[in-house]
Amino acid sequence: xxxxxxxxxxxxxxxxxxxxxxxxxxxxxxxxxxxxxxxxxxxxxxxxxxxxxxxxxxxxxxxxxxxxxxxxxxxxxxxxxxxxxxxxxxxxxxxxxxxxxxxxxxxxxxxxxxxxxxxxxxxxxxxxxxxxxxxxxxxxxxxxxxxxxxxxxxxxxxxxxxxxxxxxxxxxxxxxxxxxxxxxxxxxxxxxxxxxxxxxxxxxxxxxxxxxxxxxxxxxxxxxxxxxxxxxxxxxxxxxxxxxxxxxxxxxxxxxxxxxxxxxxxxxxxxxxxxxxxxxxxxxxxxxxxxx
Amino acid sequence: xxxxxxxxxxxxxxxxxxxxxxxxxxxxxxxxxxxxxxxxxxxxxxxxxxxxxxxxxxxxxxxxxxxxxxxxxxxxxxxxxxxxxxxxxxxxxxxxxxxxxxxxxxxxxxxxxxxxxxxxxxxxxxxxxxxxxxxxxxxxxxxxxxxxxxxxxxxxxxxxxxxxxx
Numbered sequence: 001x002x003x004x005x006x007x008x009x010x011x012x013x014x015x016x017x018x019x020x021x022x023x024x025x026x027x028x029x030x031x032x033x034x035x036x037x038x039x040x041x042x043x044x045x046x047x048x049x050x051x052x053x054x055x056x057x058x059x060x061x062x063x064x065x066x067x068x069x070x071x072x073x074x075x076x077x078x079x080x081x082x083x084x085x086x087x088x089x090x091x092x093x094x095x096x097x098x099x100x101x102x103x104x105x106x107x108x109x110x111x112x113x114x115x116x117x118x119x120x121x122x123x124x125x126x127x128x129x130x131x132x133x134x135x136x137x138x139x140x141x142x143x144x145x146x147x148x149x150x151x152x153x154x155x156x157x158x159x160x161x162x163x164x165x166x167x168x169x170x171x172x173x174x175x176x177x178x179x180x181x182x183x184x185x186x187x188x189x190x191x192x193x194x195x196x197x198x199x200x201x202x203x204x205x206x207x208x209x210x211x212x213x214x215x216x217x218x219x220x221x222x223x224x225x226x227x228x229x230x231x232x233x234x235x236x237x238x239x240x241x242x243x244x245x246x247x248x249x250x251x252x253x254x255x256x257x258x259x260x261x262x263x264x265x266x267x268x269x270x271x272x273x274x275x276x277x278x279x280x281x282x283x284x285x286x287x288x289x290x291x292x
Numbered sequence: 293x294x295x296x297x298x299x300x301x302x303x304x305x306x307x308x309x310x311x312x313x314x315x316x317x318x319x320x321x322x323x324x325x326x327x328x329x330x331x332x333x334x335x336x337x338x339x340x341x342x343x344x345x346x347x348x349x350x351x352x353x354x355x356x357x358x359x360x361x362x363x364x365x366x367x368x369x370x371x372x373x374x375x376x377x378x379x380x381x382x383x384x385x386x387x388x389x390x391x392x393x394x395x396x397x398x399x400x401x402x403x404x405x406x407x408x409x410x411x412x413x414x415x416x417x418x419x420x421x422x423x424x425x426x427x428x429x430x431x432x433x434x435x436x437x438x439x440x441x442x443x444x445x446x447x448x449x450x451x452x453x454x455x456x457x458x
Contacts, residue, residue, distance in 0.1 A: 005294060008313035008359060033357075040355040041336035044316065053313075057360060081349070085416070105431025107343050107350040107404065192430040 003043035007052040012059060014141050014170055020054045022143050022166035027051035032168055034077060034116035037108050054168075062115070062170060067092055074172045076115025080127075081106070083114050092176035094287070095134060095183035095203050099126040102185060105193045118154075119169045121161045124195040124220040126185060128155060132225035133201040133217035136174045142167035155224035180212070181205045182287025186280040187219070188272045190263055196220050197264040198273045200228075202280035204235075206288040211235045214248075214281065218273050221258040228252040231277055240285050249277040298362035302327065303371030311358045318342045320358035321368060329369045329399050333433070340432030341400040343407075344368050348414070350407035369399040372406060382406045382449045391445035393436035400432050405446050412450060422447070 007027065011017040017032070024030050028051030033039055042048040056062065062077035065086050072092050074083060083089050084100035096114075103109055103117070103126050117127040118138065131138070131151045138149045140163055154162050163169060177183070187199030199219040205212045214235040216228035231248035238244045258269040299308045302325060311320055318335075321327045321344070330353055333339035337355040344353045345367040372380035379387060382405050392398045408428060412418045419425045425446050426439065434442060 002319070003314040003316070005314060007294060008296065008357075010359070033360075036356050036360070037337060037352075040316065040357065043314075044335055044354070055357075055360060104337075105340070106407070106428055107340065107352050107431055108337060108355075110349040111346075111351045111356065192427065 003040075004046055004049040006043075006050055008055065009052060010055045010058045014059060014062070014168060017054055017056055017059060017168050018141060018143055018166060020052065021168065024052070024165075030054060030165065032056055032119070034119075035079065035112035036116075037104065037112040038116070038120050038122070056168065065089065067176060070176045072174050072176055074114050074174070076113060076119075076169050076171055078114045080109040080112045080114060080117070084109065093130075093134070093174050094177055094181070095185060095201055096127070096130050096174070098183055099130050099185040099201060102126050102187055102196075102199075108193075114172060115169045118172060119161060119163060121155055121159050121224065122195065123155075123158060123222060123224050124197075124199070126187070126196075126199065126201075126219065129199060129201045129217045129219040129225040130185070131155075131172065131174075132227055133203060133215050134174050135215075136172050138169055139171040139173060140167040141170050146170070148173070152227070158223040160224075177203065178205065180207065180288055180292050182284045182289070182291065184280045184283035184287065186276045186283070188276065198258070198269050198276060200273065200276035200280040202277070202284040204240075204281060204284040204288050206285060206292060208292075209239045211238055211240060211285070216248075216252070216277060216281065218252070218256070218277070221256045221269055221273055226256065228277065230255065231281075235281065240281065245278045245281060248281065249274040252277060296359050296362075298359055300361045300363070301365040303367060313357065313359050315358040316354055317344075317356045317358050317361050317366075318353035320361070321353060321366075324358075327368050327370050331396055331399050333396070333400075338433070339397070339400070340404065341397050343400040343403045343432065345403060345407060345410070348410060350404055367403075367406075369402050372402065380406070381452065382409055385449035385453070386442070386445035389441050389445035389448055391437065391442045392434070397432060397434045397436075401429070401434065401442060404429065404432050405449050408446070409449055418450060425450075 009020045030052045031050040033055040062075040090097045136151045183203040187196035189196045203215040230251035234248040253274040260266045331341040333341040342353040
């Protein structure tokens with residue numbers, strides 16, 4: 001199992017990377033290599049045979065986590081393990097801190113990047129679901145300069161994003177969670193570290209006992225992460241109890257149409273999505289209460 | 293052939309080598325440097341047999357390219373024991389607990405557990421309970437032992453009690 005021949009470029013600036021992505025001549029597909037935890041296996045299995053690899057690991061200013069005016073910016077090359085240990089992430093994006101331990105295994109998180117996972121857009125992966133849940137802004141740079149893409153517009157299909165072929169994801173911006181906010185990420189996978197059959201990201205902001213705002217996104221049940229808008233609406237302004245949770249989960253699950261595969265049937269995925277919505281919202285609300 | 297010159301420090305020894313850019317780090321270690329203790333099981337990041345330490349952290353050597361190791365420091369299982377006939381304390385702890393059977397997964401487990409001990413030294417969080425240890429070891433697959441003895445060995449390695457029990 002060895003990768004097919006490709007041309008390898010290792011730019012030291014985003015501009016150089018964009019040039020390497022846009023001047024493709026007749027070289028075939030060009031792929032950005034960040035942590036490589038998905039791309040290198042695809043190369044080895046020859047499921048991907050790009051003509052050129054643009055390794056962005058040598059670009060210096062993409063590995064920072066900063067918080068300014070209530071917005072956390074995570075550079076695309078920040079390793080998942082580093083983000084998971086970061087005080088800023090733990091304090092201001094508790095949902096991401098809750099999701100990261102569920103990604104693969106320690107050695108994978110040490111190498112895998114936040115930006116890479118989002119740009120790869122596996123519908124069962126945790127970080128795209130976190131981005132969808134929190135309305136992250138994905139910052140992309142291309143030959144025409146920089147633009148910001150809302151998560152709702154970013155994940156356009158199965159492993160497909162709004163990034164053009166000559167654009168690179170440079171950062172993820174997420175609004176910092178305020179006081180009274182709690183978050184939880186729950187998933188069901190066949191084995192620990194596997195991609196989940198279904199997962200639920202939930203962030204709840206409480207005002208006293210009532211839900212001021214609920215954000216919920218589901219992984220593994222469609223071609224891209226799904227925002228559970230009906231559940232969010234069903235929870236807003238309510239006090240969380242079993243009946244309210246049933247109402248929220250049932251409203252969302254009825255709309256889901258996951259596919260069946262060897263890991264689980266469509267009906268089973270819908271069932272676990274409902275169970276996980278209840279569990280994640282309950283845990284997020286309990287954590288929110290602890291901050292009040 | 294599409295090659296590049298890289299300089300890597302492997303087990304304390306600096307080497308400058310010309311590598312084909314599509315070479316994975318695992319193949320580079322095994323085929324080019326002859327360090328065959330790093331094993332390759334699945335070759336796509338699932339089994340953990342190829343785990344090595346890169347710049348102080350555990351990483352899979354099958355899911356990165358050798359060219360990406362340029363300028364970095366790598367420790368493989370060959371780099372643990374000092375060569376005076378003594379095992380490294382992590383190896384001794386695992387030996388004391390009869391942690392392994394066929395030995396195929398051993399190098400990956402040893403490096404993963406060594407990584408935990410290095411994390412402990414550096415003040416980074418490490419697993420405390422047996423449940424947490426199992427979770428940390430979940431990225432390494434063993435088909436012989438049922439893991440019980442590996443968890444025992446990991447506890448001993450983290451506690452630093454290797455060779456102290458009769």
